[in-house]
Amino acid sequence: MHSLKPVTALGGIEPRTDVFHHLSIIENDGLALASFAARRGFELECQTVLKGLLGVVPSVGKAIFNDPISGFWLGPDQWMLTAPHDSHELLADIVKNECGAAASMSEQTGAWVCFDVIGDALLAFCERICSAPIRQMQGGDTRRTSIHHLNCILIKQSAGDQIRIFGPRASADSLHHALFTTATALA
């Protein structure tokens, strides 16, 4: 076991949670991420691997929530996979072992900050932060969107009153500031 202690994207030892009466913003530090891109000529094999991992292959603009590995669509023949960090820290290697040379895998855990937002004011909150049509989105719908000038991915969770936001980790403070001030304005 190595001796280096990780910090969260917001720089803390523990993930940060902000609780308002109408919303909670929860830094989710418990996810491992890996990008999955099918290699040319191996698209069907990759679909089979993904189906085995997720149950269903996420289609355009969709996320699949599965245990332990979930995933969402990123682009043509490209997906992002997520899993609990504690059990799947080496998610990219784990999946690579299954798909071999059929897919290109890259570890992405350190590239993203993840915020889960939950609460009654969720829809109004979303309307203030990004252009995603949150009221029309169903559980599992995913949008690439801009929040505070940052390229983010927004996923409406299967429970309709929760969203997950992935943003660039180096800008975690700026993204959190944008979310926090918006929640404050809605309080």
Next chain:
Amino acid sequence: MNQVNRLKGGQIDRSVTHRFKFDGKTFEGHQGDTLASALLANGVRLMGRSFKYHRPRGVLTAGSEEPNALVELRNGARQEPNSRATTIELFDGLLAKSQNRLGPLKYDLLAINDRFSNFLTAGFYYKTFMWPAAFWEKVYEPIIRRAAGLGSLSQLDDPDVYDKGFLHCDLLVIGAGPAGLAAALTAGRSGAEVILADEDFRMGGRLNCESLTLDDQSAPAWADDVVAELKSLPNVRVMHRTTIIGAFDHGIYGAVERISDHLIVPDLGKPRQILWRIYTKRTILATGAIERPIAFENNDRPGIMLASAIRTYANRFAVAANKKIVIFTNNDDGHRTAKDLHAMGVEVCGVIDVRADAPRSLDYEVLHGQVVDTKGRLGLNQVKIRLENGNIRSLDCGALGVSGGWNPNVHLTCHQRGRPTWRDDIAAFVPGVDLPLGMSVAGAASGIMSTTGALQSGTDAACAALSAIGIKSRAITIPQTEDAPVSIQPFWYVKGCRRAWIDLQNDVTVKDIQLSHQEGFRAVEHLKRYTTLGMATDQGKTSNMGGLAIMAELAGTSIPKAGTTIFRPPYTPTAIGVFAGRHRGQDFHPKRLTPSHKWAKEQGAAFVEVGNWMRAQWFPLAGETKWRESVDREVLAVRTSVGVCDVTTLGKIDVQGAEAAEFLNKIYCNGFAKLAVGKCRYGLMLREDGIAKDDGTAARLANDHFVVTTTTANALPVYRHMEFVRQCLFPDMDVQLISTTESWAQYAVAGPNSRALLQKIIDPFTDLSNDAFPFMSCANVTVCGGLRARLFRISFSGELAYELAVPTAYGDALIRKIIAVGAEFNVTPYGTEALGVLRIEKGHAAGNELNGTTTAQNLGMGKLVSKTKDSIGSILSERAALTAPGTLCQVGIKPLNPADPVIAGAHLMNEKGPIDAAHDQGYVTSACFSPNLGHAIAIGFLKDGDLRFGEKMRLVSPLTGIETKIEIVSAHFIDPQGERLRA
């Protein structure tokens, strides 16, 4: 005075009284008042001074089209100039003051301008301030600038916050008058997602201003019921105090919602306003119409108002504009005002109608004639009328309601260059056929001027709009109400008048328009610029048509042939703050923090913005008071022992796939196909035109896996370029790309002791010896007892150096570990300044050299461009002009006198000869003080520079008067043989 003009009735809440101040004097009004209605209720007619002549001015309208009653609202940092008293919702504690005056409002010293009006006509300053030419900058312009504008700014930062937001709907209904309410109700009942927006704080539009009934309800009560039903529908969003300011492409509308403007200060954390971007499938424009005035001599006195505004103040706000009122009209609507006023007990002294067949009344006198002049210094007290038989008659009064007909509010139909069309029957422009995509127009905005017509057109428009997007709906049942036809005789101005105001906001008179015509400024757009007609806060909502009509008459053409100006967003003045939203000050753009940011902050590092990144610039120690002291120390530490620098910001792109190497062969001008696994290579990327694009290294971690690095500044452009090449130029290649810049925390560990230090970090089974891990090696390793990491033996400093990457979450721990275990080597953190010095000492090119004009040959890397393969830019890099004799070549520069500075940007000139552009030999791109050499050094580009080492030259900057004697040397000031980095 205590609300001397307050009437019975209205839609104000008398149980709530607000105290407010205007020009320091305290008044009272009620909940539901505007500042204008409350001032009128208190008998205040004089509210401001005009722009140019400083003439006394009062309120003209009751809406956002107001040109006159502009005030400075609030004080201190929240002071907002040019606020329209007609739209300011009264609140307790409101502070307002009149503007554009010198001295008290009643005795404005600048009113003397009015005496010189003959010299201040349209275009006067184009003609007046021609001579002497030298006076323009020092005398005339300062005076004009001081006189320009209306209100004043506090010059303080806005203390409020503004939000932005995004809404989506099936149908956007703009305006909540009868047409808008009917449309929204129709769509709301159908289940469609509807947004109903209205700029007023009370919905209902003209229904709030009329004494009509709809079935057995008063018009306001009917509106209230509809609004209540709409609010009860979950699929309808009712937005009060929301102005749609612009119609943009693809069904996107801009809207400003005033959240806190009716409060003395916003609630804590709440925004003052929100700028909404509304995405809609269909839009119904139901913005009604704006009444227009008639121009006559001295038609600008306080008390002279639009007749419909007088009716609004009476019916909605329970305010009589005055005890004695006269109406001047060319259409039946003026008579409606007279009837309502009479019914409310206000004395109507007479109705002057230009039409011979005007309706008669038993309740007041109707005169066939025209108003030809008025009296009253600070407020109207008499109107002079020329009757049809030529007799002149005077009527004493305190208010005059003028009705020249109604202009449909077509502004939003023009935002995408739609041209309105003319309708003779209502003497007005109506929306043309080229509406913004998905928009339809209903009610008075489309020229349907009766209440019944508006309601019917609203529900019909909603049914049509929803049908077009596949939503079934059914028209609502229209209540029984007014359905009078329009009866109007076009009449724009009284003949013979000179000082008759067309544009009250800009002091443009009939005479100015005549002058414009006389001097050849006849096209509508020229008329506007020459006279300023239609400019400023009201954008000519009450004046454009009058000006156009007079110009058409002078030009002997019809109004539609004379044309109309195009309206542009925003519809009403919009605070810059709401466009900025939260993006101001240090939140103007997001920041990117490096993994070592927290630690660097603890060390007291100075930071510099590099793109969005915050990079440590240097790390001052106690006692170091100048940045050079810190930077020199850091540079020397790297050269003599070991330093560490966070280089996470360099772009990292994962390149994988069976043809990854082939792909890099296309991207880079030098070869990569044969790069062995476990090796790195410097790569130079060219643009298609052969100019250098970016450089970096590519490390081959596996046969089908490379990690490419880019410069910090070009991380995104290079990634975008590579994606373009992958997707568009070589779509058949098996290669996949993804950015991993933020996935890995990466540190450069540089200096003769770097290996020894890393041996304490990297787990023992990795052999770091020079034989096992020579220069330009790379490997997956583990550190600190098993954490996965990547190690690259590359050097930007020219020293024995490595770059070590770990997953980002461990970046903070790793820097602390490096500093802790490196203590025995006195490991020194260094920032971007030292990084720059080190690379200049080594002669390595960076952004200053890869500046978009230089080629591989310029950079001294011409031989790097492979002739044995094809790559982007390689062919065009061989263009004759790029390779001809005299081509710039990268060189080193040092001063002959070691004490002399060398300045980046300065130009190289021969030792003797003229100093001018024709004799320019080259320029300096990067310069610094080298603590290792003890003098300034620089790198730059010199014609045939590689052949001129040892030549003495002059380094000049004619702009700053610098001339320094220098010598051309190799750019590799330190270790030109590269022995250190291979040690």
